[in-house]
Amino acid sequence: xxxxxxxxxxxxxxxxxxxxxxxxxxxxxxxxxxxxxxxxxxxxxxxxxxxxxxxxxxxxxxxxxxxxxxxxxxxxxxxxxxxxxxxxxxxxxxxxxxxxxxxxxxxxxxxxxxxxxxxxxxxxxxxxxxxxxxxxxxxxxxxxxxxxxxxxxxxxxxxxxxxxxxxxxxxxxxxxxxxxxxxxxxxxxxxxxxxxxxxxxx
Numbered sequence: 001x002x003x004x005x006x007x008x009x010x011x012x013x014x015x016x017x018x019x020x021x022x023x024x025x026x027x028x029x030x031x032x033x034x035x036x037x038x039x040x041x042x043x044x045x046x047x048x049x050x051x052x053x054x055x056x057x058x059x060x061x062x063x064x065x066x067x068x069x070x071x072x073x074x075x076x077x078x079x080x081x082x083x084x085x086x087x088x089x090x091x092x093x094x095x096x097x098x099x100x101x102x103x104x105x106x107x108x109x110x111x112x113x114x115x116x117x118x119x120x121x122x123x124x125x126x127x128x129x130x131x132x133x134x135x136x137x138x139x140x141x142x143x144x145x146x147x148x149x150x151x152x153x154x155x156x157x158x159x160x161x162x163x164x165x166x167x168x169x170x171x172x173x174x175x176x177x178x179x180x181x182x183x184x185x186x187x188x189x190x191x192x193x194x195x196x197x198x199x200x201x202x
Contacts, residue, residue, distance in 0.1 A: 034138030034157055037190045041152045044133055046101070046126035049113035056152070059124055063095030064149050064181060066174070069134060070100045070125070071142040072107040072115040074197035079164045080143050081119040088123040091178055100125035103134035105202040131201045144194035145174050147181070155181055158192035
């Protein structure tokens with residue numbers, strides 16, 4: 001009898017686990033595809049960590065804008081904190097703004113603000129309630145980058161570089177795209193698959 005009850009319990013657990021997995025897979029499959037390279041990204045407004053509404057237009061750089069989907073708790077995103085801050089500082093001087101976006105439902109504005117302070121992230125980080133901008137851009141992981149030109153045309157989408165560990169860095173895809181655009185050259189690699197933690201959607 002005990003064996004039978006144990007078997008029934010295990011079977012129930014497998015069914016529940018399968019349902020949870022299927023639910024997660026369905027949620028992930030509902031994420032719209034990202035805009036095509038060359039598409040124009042419409043202006044949007046999101047609150048910053050102080051709950052002040054900020055528009056893309058008001059934060060954009062005169063020569064372009066990088067949108068970085070980042071997270072508070074993701075170890076992959078956190079491995080890029082120093083690199084993201086360095087990139088923001090270097091390219092701000094060249095006319096390209098870096099804007100962080102946090103779309104994780106469980107990471108509130110206070111957590112985002114504290115995380116930025118602890119990690120010395122000086123660039124603006126916006127909170128994306130209901131992951132509406134993540135859905136609009138088809139963002140699925142943190143970190144994930146979108147580079148827009150001065151007219152909000154999408155020029156590059158994907159990873160920042162090839163390696164979570166800086167010691168294994170071989171290609172800086174995002175920087176290459178920024179440098180090419182600033183030099184008035186064609187971007188050789190307009191897409192490179194992003195990797196990291198999945199965005200926890202509402």
